[in-house]
Amino acid sequence: MDDSQLQRAAKDHLWMHFTQHGRYDGSGPEHDVPVIVRGEGVYLYDNHGKRYLDGLAGLFVSQLGHGRTELAEAAAKQAQELAFMPLWSYAHPAAIELADKIASYAPGSLNRVFFTSGGGEAVESAWKLAKNYFKLTGKPMKHKVISRSIAYHGTTQGALSITGLPNLKQQFEPLVPSTFRVPNTNVYRASDITGGLLDGSDPEAFGRWAADQIAVAIENEGPDTVAAVFLEPVQNAGGCFPPPPGYWQRVREICDEYDVLLVSDEVICAFGRLGTMFGAEKFDYEPDIITCAKGLTSGYSPLGAMIASDRLFEPFRTGAASFAHGYTFGGHPVSAAVGLRNLQIFEDEKILDGVQTNAPAFRATLEKLNDLPIVGDVRGEGFFYGIELVKDQATKESFTDEECERILYGFVSKGLYDAGLYCRADDRGDPVIQLSPPLVCTQEHFDEMEQIIRGVLEKAWAQI
Numbered sequence: 001m002d003d004s005q006l007q008r009a010a011k012d013h014l015w016m017h018f019t020q021h022g023r024y025d026g027s028g029p030e031h032d033v034p035v036i037v038r039g040e041g042v043y044l045y046d047n048h049g050k051r052y053l054d055g056l057a058g059l060f061v062s063q064l065g066h067g068r069t070e071l072a073e074a075a076a077k078q079a080q081e082l083a084f085m086p087l088w089s090y091a092h093p094a095a096i097e098l099a100d101k102i103a104s105y106a107p108g109s110l111n112r113v114f115f116t117s118g119g120g121e122a123v124e125s126a127w128k129l130a131k132n133y134f135k136l137t138g139k140p141m142k143h144k145v146i147s148r149s150i151a152y153h154g155t156t157q158g159a160l161s162i163t164g165l166p167n168l169k170q171q172f173e174p175l176v177p178s179t180f181r182v183p184n185t186n187v188y189r190a191s192d193i194t195g196g197l198l199d200g201s202d203p204e205a206f207g208r209w210a211a212d213q214i215a216v217a218i219e220n221e222g223p224d225t226v227a228a229v230f231l232e233p234v235q236n237a238g239g240c241f242p243p244p245p246g247y248w249q250r251v252r253e254i255c256d257e258y259d260v261l262l263v264s265d266e267v268i269c270a271f272g273r274l275g276t277m278f279g280a281e282k283f284d285y286e287p288d289i290i291t292c293a294k295g296l297t298s299g300y301s302p303l304g305a306m307i308a309s310d311r312l313f314e315p316f317r318t319g320a321a322s323f324a325h326g327y328t329f330g331g332h333p334v335s336a337a338v339g340l341r342n343l344q345i346f347e348d349e350k351i352l353d354g355v356q357t358n359a360p361a362f363r364a365t366l367e368k369l370n371d372l373p374i375v376g377d378v379r380g381e382g383f384f385y386g387i388e389l390v391k392d393q394a395t396k397e398s399f400t401d402e403e404c405e406r407i408l409y410g411f412v413s414k415g416l417y418d419a420g421l422y423c424r425a426d427d428r429g430d431p432v433i434q435l436s437p438p439l440v441c442t443q444e445h446f447d448e449m450e451q452i453i454r455g456v457l458e459k460a461w462a463q464i
């Protein structure tokens, strides 16, 4: 198809995800669907040949960047050898070797890998395993899930029920019942979150308070009914909320006290995003389950996984019990082969060391933006950042819904893209610019991001 045929067909037939199609309902270049045709290194190219720095690694996915022939070749080789075989009572070498590899990286006793096609399915699998495990071990009432407000955990009905974003849920209610929200760790908004009790100047105290709210929720719901807590190492939605010091250790204590499973949802935070293979390693805790996806294959083929502890596998290890759950494409041979090659490249090219070395420079470069009056907070870890935009730095006053629509979507989002930076302006919590570039980015790319964002935010400020 040529460009105009692509536009026509996109408008007539393609249903894009989380997309206001009304934006493309009209003629003229301002209503064109953006079409990306090629990727090379940390850059994307559109159908007009224009180049964009990939500031979001696609969608927190492209850890090694684009156009890596080794990964394409691994996929082709596997497709020729064995294109498909499910993991339903049978196995294939790529899934076996990848499970072995993942278990070798995963913390402590997390040795059992259940493959899925993506992150939402991993979250579904974790909730179902938690319920199944407790039914098999004499605590059949344990089924409820606790998660954090504004956190995103996926769109399938169970994962969406665990998600803490009311605007994403209302139109699909009633969802799966039995999920409950606790406060997140937005230190910048600690005063609002604690009702004025703490102002965030002592992050440790705020972290302790936030973790303790999980115990309060478990008590309120009844410890005999709560199966699991789902938390991200660094929460994405809302714009990167790293854990305050001690937060995870306190959460682990609480989960142990009430025999509630701790699920570390690492769909974004695993595979080098924070400079470690898993986020749990970064913050030094051992969950009962890790859910992951995205960066496992750097996006060269879809794959997700639920990694469970030995304790959770024990009831299924012998005898007649089976986890009656699975997906046709979970652990697809091509995806598993790509995952193996991806992790091999992580080792060969010391990708984790690279993130650890470059992360302070990434932070320092983004923090330069603090001199702009529209920037309220620059926060994150590793190669994962959120820049919160405010109307008033001193009062932290945020934008109204109308201003968000006009400034964030109408101007900032489009302005960044037009200026050659692909990233995301998000107002699922307070308005933020999200950055999560490929892990192979270096100072020149950090500078490019900072310069583009600076230029666009200066113009946005002039429009307020």
Ligand SMILES: Cc1ncc(COP(=O)(O)O)c(C=O)c1O
Pocket (backbone or CB within 6 Å): 118, 119, 120, 121, 123, 152, 153, 154, 155, 232, 236, 265, 266, 267, 268, 293, 294
């Ligand atoms: C923390 C978290 N959990 C789950 C998901 C859902 O993953 P997927 O879109 O692969 O289903 C996402 C997606 O961004 C996520 O960020």
